[in-house]
Every structure is written in C-alpha cells, then in structure tokens.
Amino acid sequence: xxxxxxxxxxxxxxxxxxxxxxxxxxxxxxxxxxLVATRRKVKRGAALFNNGxxxxxxxxxxxxxxxxxxxxxxxxxxVTGFQMAGExxxxxxxxxxxxxxxxxxxxxxxxxxxxxxxxxxxxxxVPALQSHxxxxxxxxxxxEHGVMLLLGSMRAEERLATFLLNLVQRLxxxxxxxxxxxxxxxxxxxxxxxxxxxxxxxxxxxxxxEEGLVQVKQRHVRILxxxxxxxxVNASACR
Amino acid sequence: xxxxxxxxxxxxxxxxxxxxxxxxxxxxxxxxxxLVATRRKVKRGAALFNNGxxxxxxxxxxxxxxxxxxxxxxxxxxVTGFQMAGExxxxxxxxxxxxxxxxxxxxxxxxxxxxxxxxxxxxxxVPALQSHxxxxxxxxxxxEHGVMLLLGSMRAEERLATFLLNLVQRLxxxxxxxxxxxxxxxxxxxxxxxxxxxxxxxxxxxxxxEEGLVQVKQRHVRILxxxxxxxxVNASACR
DNA sequence: CGAAAATTTGACCGCTATCAATACCGGTGG
DNA sequence: CCACCGGTATTGATAGCGGTCAAATTTTCG
Numbered sequence: 443x444x445x446x447x448x449x450x451x452x453x454x455x456x457x458x459x460x461x462x463x464x465x466x467x468x469x470x471x472x473x474x475x476x477l478v479a480t481r482r483k484v485k486r487g488a489a490l491f492n493n494g495x496x497x498x499x500x501x502x503x504x505x506x507x508x509x510x511x512x513x514x515x516x517x518x519x520x521v522t523g524f525q526m527a528g529e530x531x532x533x534x535x536x537x538x539x540x541x542x543x544x545x546x547x548x549x550x551x552x553x554x555x556x557x558x559x560x561x562x563x564x565x566x567x568v569p570a571l572q573s574h575x576x577x578x579x580x581x582x583x584x585x586e587h588g589v590m591l592l593l594g595s596m597r598a599e600e601r602l603a604t605f606l607l608n609l610v611q612r613l614x615x616x617x618x619x620x621x622x623x624x625x626x627x628x629x630x631x632x633x634x635x636x637x638x639x640x641x642x643x644x645x646x647x648x649x650x651x652e653e654g655l656v657q658v659k660q661r662h663v664r665i666l667x668x669x670x671x672x673x674x675v676n677a678s679a680c681r
Numbered sequence: 682x683x684x685x686x687x688x689x690x691x692x693x694x695x696x697x698x699x700x701x702x703x704x705x706x707x708x709x710x711x712x713x714x715x716l717v718a719t720r721r722k723v724k725r726g727a728a729l730f731n732n733g734x735x736x737x738x739x740x741x742x743x744x745x746x747x748x749x750x751x752x753x754x755x756x757x758x759x760v761t762g763f764q765m766a767g768e769x770x771x772x773x774x775x776x777x778x779x780x781x782x783x784x785x786x787x788x789x790x791x792x793x794x795x796x797x798x799x800x801x802x803x804x805x806x807v808p809a810l811q812s813h814x815x816x817x818x819x820x821x822x823x824x825e826h827g828v829m830l831l832l833g834s835m836r837a838e839e840r841l842a843t844f845l846l847n848l849v850q851r852l853x854x855x856x857x858x859x860x861x862x863x864x865x866x867x868x869x870x871x872x873x874x875x876x877x878x879x880x881x882x883x884x885x886x887x888x889x890x891e892e893g894l895v896q897v898k899q900r901h902v903r904i905l906x907x908x909x910x911x912x913x914v915n916a917s918a919c920r
Numbered sequence: 921c922g923a924a925a926a927t928t929t930g931a932c933c934g935c936t937a938t939c940a941a942t943a944c945c946g947g948t949g950g
Numbered sequence: 951c952c953a954c955c956g957g958t959a960t961t962g963a964t965a966g967c968g969g970t971c972a973a974a975t976t977t978t979c980g
Contacts, residue, residue, distance in 0.1 A: 921980105922979100922980095923978105923979095923980090924977100924978085924979085924980100925976100925977080925978070925979090926975100926976080926977070926978080927974105927975080927976070927977085928973105928974085928975075928976090929972100929973090929974085929975100930971105930972085930973085930974100931970100931971090931972090932969100932970085932971085932972105933968105933969080933970075933971100934967105934968095934969080934970090935966105935967095935968090935969085936965105936966095936967085936968100937964100937965085937966080937967085938963100938964080938965075938966090939962105939963085939964085939965100940961100940962085940963085940964105941960105941961085941962085941963105942959100942960080942961080942962100943958100943959080943960070943961095944957105944958080944959070944960085945956105945957090945958075945959090946955100946956095946957090946958100947954105947955090947956095947957105948953105948954085948955085949952105949953095949954090949955105950951105950952090950953085950954095
C-alpha cells in the first residue's frame with residue numbers, strides 16, 4: 443500500500459493533546475513531526491496488525507475504532523481492549539519484536555504510523571517525549587489492572603455498567619455526548635471483553651432498560667441515569 | 682530506615698541478567714551501577730509501597746516474594762500479580778506520579794531502589810537500557826493480557842493449572858525445581874488473583890490431588906503430572 | 921501454649937452458561 | 951422498491967459451575 447500523498451504534521455494535528463506530550467518548545471514540537479512516518483487507512487473488519495507480525499511501529503488512532511484481541515491455539519478468544527481516536531495501539535509488540543495480539547478496525551479508521559526506532563531515537567533527545575512514552579505504557583498497565591478487577595470480582599451487571607460508564611467518559615473527553623453513544627462492537631465482543639457470554643450481555647442490557655437506566659436500540663445506547671449505573675458498580679461493598 | 686552500609690553494584694549482581702540489559706560495554710555497565718540508589722529490606726507482611734504513595738522509584742526484587750493488589754473504596758480487593766526475585770515492581774506509578782496499588786512482601790524481602798529520574802536520565806545515554814525499560818513495560822502489558830484471557834475465559838481448574846505451571850516455570854528459570862514449589866501466598870490470595878473464592882481454590886487443589894496430578898501439603902506443592910496439568914489448560918478447544 | 925488465621929469439606933443456592941427458537945436489521949440483488 | 955439473506959440480537963428453558971454459609975480441623979505465630 444503506497445503512502446498517502448499529503449504531508450503529515452503532528453504539530454498541527456487536532457489530536458496532539460491526546461497523543462503527544464504537552465508544553466513542548468517550538469523546536470521540540472517540530473522535531474516530533476518526524477515521528478509519524480505515514481498514515482494508514484484500515485477498512486472496517488480489517489486488521490491493523492495480527493498476532494505474530496513483526497513489530498515495527500506504534501500507531502496513534504486518528505479516526506475510527508479498534509479492538510485488540512488474543513486468539514489462542516486452542517480456540518479461546520479474548521478481547522483485551524477497545525481503542526478510539528487519540529489512543530495508542532501496538533504496545534504489546536515491544537517486548538518480543540512481534541505483535542502478540544490482533545488489532546481489528548471496528549469501523550473505517552485511519553492511524554498515524556510511528557516507527558518505534560524513531561520513537562526511541564527522539565525520546566533520547568526530547569525528555570518530554572521520553573516521559574510521555576513511559577506514561578503511555580504505564581497507563582496501559584494501570585488500565586489493565588482495572589480490567590483485572592472487573593473480571594476478577596464483579597458480577598455481570600457491574601461489569602456492563604462499568605463498561606458503559608468508561609466508554610461514555612472517554613467519548614465525552616473527545617467532545618461527544620455524556621449520555622449517548624453508538625456501540626461499534628457486537629454483543630459478543632462486549633461479552634468477550636467482559637468475560638461474559640453474549641446472551642448475558644443482551645439480558646443485562648434488557649434489565650438495565652427495564653430499570654430505566656438506559657435506552658437501547660441495537661447499538662444505540664442512551665444513558666438515562668448515570669448515578670444509577672454508578673451505584674450498581676459501587677453497590678457491592680459486601681465482600 | 683537508614684540505608685544499608687554495603688556497596689551496591691549491579692555489575693556484580695548475580696541477578697543482573699534478569700533485571701539489566703545484556704551485552705553492555707564495560708563502560709555502560711559501570712554507568713548502570715548508578716542506577717541503584719540503595720537497597721531496602723521489607724519484612725513479611727509489610728508494604729514496599731501503598732496505593733497513593735508518591736512514585737519515586739522502580740524496585741528490582743533481590744530476594745523474597747511480593748504480591749501487588751488494588752483495594753477499592755467499596756471494599757473490593759484484587760491481587761494483580763505475584764513477583765519474585767529479578768522482577769521489577771512499581772510500573773503502575775509512572776503514569777500518575779503516585780502508586781495505584783499496594784506491594785506487599787509475602788516473605789522477608791530485599792529490593793534494589795532505582796530512582797526513576799535516574800532511570801530516565803541513564804536511558805537517554807544508554808540505548809540498551811532504554812530499550813530494556815520499554816521491554817519491561819511491554820512485557821507487563823503482555824502478561825496482563827494473559828491474565829485477562831485467564832479471567833475472561835477459563836474455568837476454575839484451568840485457572841489453577843495455568844497458575845501452577847506459570848509459577849514453577851518462573852521458579853525453574855531461577856534454578857529451582859521444575860516440580861516442587863512452596864506457595865508464599867494464601868488460598869485467598871490465589872483466589873483473588875484467579876478470580877475465584879478461596880473455597881474453590883481449595884476444592885480444586887483437592888481435585889488435582891485425587892486425580893494424581895499434584896501432591897499438596899499445605900503450601901508445599903509437588904507436581905506429579907505436568908503434562909496432565911497442561912492438558913487441562915488446553916482442553917477447552919470447545920468454543 | 922493459646923488465640924487467631926488458614927485450610928478443608930459439606931450442603932445448598934444463585935448466577936451465568938448453554939441450548940434453542942425467534943426476531944430484527946442492514947445490505948444486496950432481482 | 952421490495953424480497954431475501956446472513957449476521958446480530960433478544961428471549962426462554964434448563965443445567966451446572968462456582969459462590970455462599972457453616973462447621974471442623976490444622977497451622978501459625980505472638
């Protein structure tokens with residue numbers, strides 16, 4: 443796939459506060475324009491990378507929505523995360539020079555390709571970038587701790603409520619509604635992420651609707667009672 | 682607690698191949714001796730750090746055994762990992778300048794304190810160290826993907842078998858037996874890590890004993906049939 | 921040595937998985 | 951435009967795994 447013709451410039455990108463360090467000098471900011479080698483479009487359903495593929499770059503999502511998932515030899519499939527604009531994808535590949543999961547676009551997407559050797563080289567020159575990279579990695583570790591808590595100790599309702607609240611919060615940080623969202627993934631993918639079967643996800647949605655917490659029309663979800671969802675998550679002080 | 686009097690030198694440490702980059706030049710290796718500011722002893726049951734504590738350093742475990750866990754306001758408790766000699770602890774603190782979990786020694790332990798500003802400064806000078814730090818962070822992310830798979834898709838027997846196999850494998854890499862191990866944690870801590878109740882852990886151990894897979898005497902475990910445990914893990918190709 | 925913690929085991933229950941049938945939606949082609 | 955089709959979602963009936971509660975026993979540690 444040939445690189446797109448247009449000029450890439452992080453310093454002008456309207457997502458830069460999401461994926462670049464803030465408070466850079468002019469000079470440093472211009473250096474970071476070298477970070478992005480090219481952009482790449484990924485069609486809905488296509489993979490940005492697959493398990494086993496050589497690790498070359500990290501990817502900053504410009505538009506679109508991804509899932510990452512691991513598929514084991516024995517047929518298990520676990521969605522490890524959903525990523526949206528401004529988030530960084532590919533961190534799993536650093537340790538072994540190969541990717542260890544699949545990254546699949548759930549809608550047509552575009553990413554900035556940041557070759558990892560450039561990231562490392564620039565990090566040595568620009569401490570703010572170095573720190574930023576460390577924080578991105580650490581943030582992912584902390585996020586996964588939260589998922590472990592969810593998978594290890596929450597019941598189905600708590601998991602789904604947590605999931606919905608997390609999604610709207612991230613969407614809201616990107617300028618979308620606090621109460622309305624469109625799910626880009628199937629019930630099965632939600633279930634895989636939450637450690638539930640798709641039927642359980644569907645039933646739990648239905649229960650939320652009965653209780654007046656949300657409206658659900660297929661993948662369109664409107665949150666009617668944020669506090670109610672929060673109280674579901676925090677209700678289980680009983681352990 | 683005053684720093685111990687003896688001289689700290691990574692270049693002589695017999696764990697260096699576990700926690701330092703390999704293939705360094707003499708000069709670089711000597712530089713890395715600056716990495717460890719001091720050592721610190723942690724008594725069994727004491728915390729190396731607590732949730733909310735300011736993040737200053739990463740810790741390389743010299744001796745002993747730790748658990749990391751998150752404790753939420755609403756009383757949930759999730760063990761996020763068990764760490765042994767040569768492993769690095771504290772990565773969760775980088776992103777927010779505060780630790781987000783507790784690190785508790787499960788037996789008397791000693792750690793090397795590596796102030797993070799020194800790590801960052803040296804990383805800029807020694808590319809091999811920079812790469813090493815990135816790999817440590819990425820490895821933790823990949824490890825947690827595995828835990829998500831376990832928590833999201835495995836049944837109790839599979840979880841415990843996976844856990845035991847992982848523990849002996851890591852111990853074996855440190856020169857211990859492939860088949861014998863002493864659990865440093867309680868059934869409840871194992872259960873928390875595996876998303877199970879302590880009674881389920883105990884029952885599953887008993888079932889393994891009945892089936893002749895292991896011998897269990899309190900915390901002493903001898904693996905009698907490694908292949909049998911493996912087949913439990915991989916048995917569920919049925920999804 | 922004695923109190924507290926940890927472990928094991930039993931009985932029972934409830935949540936979620938499983939199996940199955942139906943409904944719905946979006947896209948395609950007649 | 952509408953009928954059709956495959957993937958997706960909902961809902962019901964049932965079963966089983968693991969949770970909960972409880973009690974007995976062992977171990978640990980001050």
